Amino acid sequence: MRQSGAVSNSSDSLFIKICGLRTEEDVDAAVEAGADAIGFVLTASPRRVDAATAARLSRRIPEHVLTVGVFRGESLDDVRSLAAESGIRAVQLHGSEDRGYYDALAADGRTLIRAAAFGDSVPRCGEMGEDMLLLDAPVPGSGMAWDWSRMPVADPGDRWLLAGGLTPDNVRNAVDTARPWGVDVSSGVERSRGVKDPALITAFVKAARGGR
Numbered sequence: 001m002r003q004s005g006a007v008s009n010s011s012d013s014l015f016i017k018i019c020g021l022r023t024e025e026d027v028d029a030a031v032e033a034g035a036d037a038i039g040f041v042l043t044a045s046p047r048r049v050d051a052a053t054a055a056r057l058s059r060r061i062p063e064h065v066l067t068v069g070v071f072r073g074e075s076l077d078d079v080r081s082l083a084a085e086s087g088i089r090a091v092q093l094h095g096s097e098d099r100g101y102y103d104a105l106a107a108d109g110r111t112l113i114r115a116a117a118f119g120d121s122v123p124r125c126g127e128m129g130e131d132m133l134l135l136d137a138p139v140p141g142s143g144m145a146w147d148w149s150r151m152p153v154a155d156p157g158d159r160w161l162l163a164g165g166l167t168p169d170n171v172r173n174a175v176d177t178a179r180p181w182g183v184d185v186s187s188g189v190e191r192s193r194g195v196k197d198p199a200l201i202t203a204f205v206k207a208a209r210g211g212r
């Protein structure tokens with residue numbers, strides 16, 4: 001993994017990303033709960049923030065927590081300028097970007113997260129030069145779950161994140177079933193669409209780590 005995006009969790013600890021944060025209160029709750037990564041949606045979404053907001057919120061986030069910008073279908077130039085303006089260290093790509101696109105962002109020193117919908121053919125982490133593979137439902141950010149019980153037969157590589165429809169109530173079972181390297185949540189820690197609930201963020205991190 002590139003040094004600029006070094007990830008902090010120890011090998012026996014689940015990597016936890018909380019995504020779609022828009023306020024100071026939510027960012028503070030995620031940091032205090034022990035999240036490993038915080039995502040800012042910089043693409044069309046009810047959770048979208050502009051780059052200046054992501055930059056302001058990022059200043060509250062300690063170095064050991066990875067800041068991630070979420071993109072879907074933007075041009076390489078747009079991702080580069082939004083990433084530079086917001087100061088995020090990692091990019092999460094939900095589009096159909098080619099290898100050259102990934103290589104260019106890697107050359108900028110960004111940690112790369114490739115998002116893909118779980119389906120009949122499961123990609124393998126690293127195929128596009130990415131540092132992490134995120135396996136999600138067909139509609140990202142929808143809060144829809146998929147059949148995690150199919151994961152043990154797939155081979156996504158070591159650094160894969162489970163996403164899609166996770167909540168404080170189901171995350172532990174999902175982790176026990178699918179055995180991911182990490183998890184990512186957005187809808188499941190919201191009180192209404194696009195509005196996070198700090199208590200749910202805290203509960204999610206605690207439940208994901210087995211109540212510890």
Ligand SMILES: O=C(O)c1ccccc1N[C@@H]1O[C@H](COP(=O)(O)O)[C@@H](O)[C@H]1O
Pocket residue numbers: 019020039041043044045046047070071072094134136140141142143144163164165166184185186187188
């Ligand atoms: O959250 C969004 O609106 C979004 C928009 C575009 C691309 C990705 C988005 N979110 C990602 O969706 C997954 C899981 O979300 P959920 O927990 O099911 O709501 C997560 O990776 C978000 O980063």
